[in-house]
Amino acid sequence: MNLNEFKKVLFEKSKEAGFESGEIYVTNSESLNISIYKQEVESYNLNKSFGLSFRGIINGKIGYSHTRILDENSIDMLINTAKNAALLIENEDTQFIYEGDDKYNKVVCYHDSLDNINPSDLIDLGLQMERECKNYNENVINTGGCKVIYSKGEVQISNTKGLDLKNKENILYAYIVPIVEINGEKQDGTGYKVATNIDEMDPKEIAKMGVDEAISKINSKSIKTGNYKIALYNEAMVSLLSAFCGVFSADATQKGLSLLKDKENTMIASEKVTIIDNPLLDNGLSSAPFDDEGVATFKKEIVSKGKLTTLLHNLKTANKANTKSTGNGFKASYASSVSVSPSNFYIEKGDSSFDKILQTIGEGILITDFAGLHSGANAITGDFSLAAKGFYIKEGKKDHPVDQITVAGNFFDLLKQIEVVGDDLKFPLSSIGSPTVIAKGLSIAGK
Structure with a gap:
């Protein structure tokens, strides 16, 4: 069952169950987390996540439920769980399912330049960051962490009052924590960068930022x-x-x-x-x-x-x-x-x-x-x-x-x-x- 079909049936059945209004909130995300240690890929984690929550107002109370599966059984579960949760609420706070606003501002939070990013480029970035730390200063003895992370996600909100909104975002960031030792004293620092394009990532600059901070703490x-x-x-x-x-x-x-x-x-x-x-x-x-x-x-x-x-x-x-x-x-x-x-x-x-x-x-x-x-x-x-x-x-x-x-x-x-x-x-x-x-x-x- 696709999302539109699921939403249609869910709203119809929730109305039959006595809900005055209802809403779904959907997230669909993906993240790639790469850790580097001693010039090797220590971990490579690709996580994909989908989730849908339903909330509805019944007898002036609002109930919540959620699922990761779009099928008929999930629809009945969402309605029953939200209804039972609403019936347990004792406070008298007024609850809302919002009909929406006339205008929504444009926001820069998604970048096509990060779409279909090559994981091998991210691995190379992490390896270079680690190398550049030691190239920059001979007193770097280790790292307390070296990661490159890319994530993207989409949020969708739809309700029975006609609201239907979508927004997507993505981001790339990297950081490294070099450890320096001088005259027996160890200190660490952090170099990092948030970017909208992998070309903005300068491993030398990130490494220098972290090493300089670590050295500044010596003595x-x-x-x-x-x-x-x-x-x-x-x-x-x-x-x-x-x-x-x-x-x-x-x-x-x-x-x-x-x-x-x-x-x-x-x-x-x-x-x-x-x-x-x-x-x-x-x-x-x-x-x-x-x-x-x-x-x-x-x-x-x-x-x-x-x-x-x-x-x-x-x-x-x-x-x-x-x-x-x-x-x-x-x-x-x-x-x-x-x-x-x-x-x-x-x-x-x-x-x-x-x-x-x-x-x-x-x-x-x-x-x-x-x-x-x-x-x-x-x-x-x-x-x-x-x-x-x-x-x-x-x-x-x-x-x-x-x-x-x-x-x-x-x-x-x-x-x-x-x-x-x-x-x-x-x-x-x-x-x-x-x-x-x-x-x-x-x-x-x-x-």
């Missing part, structure tokens, strides 16, 4: 506990923003799990800070013309020059708040229910170069890495205490690498005390991005 040492001027490097700030971006969800505020409840139209950050959610970002890792409820997506400022202008909404949370969905109703997978999630979420870049930021610091600390984000960050209170690495800054330049320190603070206070925002906005293999920032209110514990 790391701790520092004394104290008060320092602090800059958070873009990748470190991305780690914090990733850990706390859930506080901007209307679902979290409505459940009492975010301190941003009732804070809209108030100042929650420095005037230097503007935070954007942009699902229309060209080649963004979370770009899409519609969310998983079929709502048209759009670029919006969540925080505008320090003021919280809106939270992120799906249809259910928007109805509760008597507002419109922001197009942030997303699923973790085809088998999941709709929740609220950011798309390409980032702090807008400022006008200070990285060198200027170091000069502004003069003497202090540049934090480049955080560890322990799952256990050391409390998303409800905003408090965090995290192991960190970085550099001691002296006379506006990197003086020596720093490790074995702990950085503590509060995310909400941090936003308010950002004094400078850099122009080096970066998305490090992530849909979360940030430039480097200078902030007060952080404490450092060392030796």
Whole structure:
């Protein structure tokens, strides 16, 4: 049974079973994951996945079910499972099957140049990356990982209200983690690249990026506990923003799990800070013309020059708040229910170069890495205490690498005390991005 036939029968039978409206959400994806180790292909994994979920409203409640098989038995299973799930729901939240929007923006997230990519070219890329690390520096003794990954997928949403949407995307990325040893000390770094064409992949550039980072950490040492001027490097700030971006969800505020409840139209950050959610970002890792409820997506400022202008909404949370969905109703997978999630979420870049930021610091600390984000960050209170690495800054330049320190603070206070925002906005293999920032209110514990 093909998808169109399956959909037609499913909708007809769901109506007969008492569903007021119904919807299917279909994903069809493929990924190729190649790992290289010591000039050999360590693993070659080609994964193909198809899944269909059904959700329907019956007696004002919504039920979910899912399958990977398109046949008559699956139709009956989907209807019965969704119906039984709906009957178990006790809350009174209003549920929606969306009829669609008049217009959907075009988004650049699929590239014909990546279609029918030759796997042997990807293997060669991985082998070259590994070779180039050792060619670039004799102190490279091993790699902690060398991967090339290509993935593509298509999402389709159709419902009984006439909605019928499709979107496809693909991406190619590669990374390597070279390990260097100098005078008995070992350090690692990461080189990576996201590309829309394999010709954009420069194995020398990727290798150099990783090796330079590893070498920069050699001779790391701790520092004394104290008060320092602090800059958070873009990748470190991305780690914090990733850990706390859930506080901007209307679902979290409505459940009492975010301190941003009732804070809209108030100042929650420095005037230097503007935070954007942009699902229309060209080649963004979370770009899409519609969310998983079929709502048209759009670029919006969540925080505008320090003021919280809106939270992120799906249809259910928007109805509760008597507002419109922001197009942030997303699923973790085809088998999941709709929740609220950011798309390409980032702090807008400022006008200070990285060198200027170091000069502004003069003497202090540049934090480049955080560890322990799952256990050391409390998303409800905003408090965090995290192991960190970085550099001691002296006379506006990197003086020596720093490790074995702990950085503590509060995310909400941090936003308010950002004094400078850099122009080096970066998305490090992530849909979360940030430039480097200078902030007060952080404490450092060392030796």
